[in-house]
Amino acid sequence: MVAKYPEAEERFFDEEAERQMAFLMETVRRIRALRADLGIPTAKVDIVVACDDKQVPHLISDNLWWLQFVGRINEVRFVKEGETVPQAVSELVDGAEIFVPLGGIVDIGKLKERWQKRLSELAREMERVQARLTNPQFIERAPAEVVAAERQRFAELQQQREALERRLRSLGGNP
Secondary structure, eight states: OOSOOOOOOGGGOOHHHHHHHHHHHHHHHHHHHHHHHHTOOSOOEEEEEEOSOTHHHHHHHHTHHHHHHHTTEEEEEEEOTTOOOTTEEEEEETTEEEEEEOTTTSOHHHHHHHHHHHHHHHHHHHHHHHHHHTOHHHHHHSOHHHHHHHHHHHHHHHHHHHHHHHHHHHTTOOO
């Protein structure tokens, strides 16, 4: 109870290992988010990784067992950066593009409809926030933190819209 709290030794710090683990954890987090967004709760999925960094395939291959277990992944395939994967959605993770092919897993027509509807909702919300931000009375009278929060909200909505538009384009839809 009165002993000194143990301190980590410098020799155990490994920034490269931490960077690699952060990449793997972010990859799993993004795949899980895609699965949730696509409504794929339990089925294992294949992924395709597009990256010119030669270390990424080695990192993924060396840790494939962990990715398969934690990320519920079947197989991983590697392609060159810029190569397209038909009927797939993707996420960017630290310079690598991670694709989840949807053929046979999801009804792509329904998915496009759902995403188009979400784009419309985002556009309406962005218009509301933009109207507040362009209103001089709101800017003058509202507390600075409220104005900052609205600006942050608008930036988040823009990011969501861009991600959704990129996903629609990857499925051959028009955003």
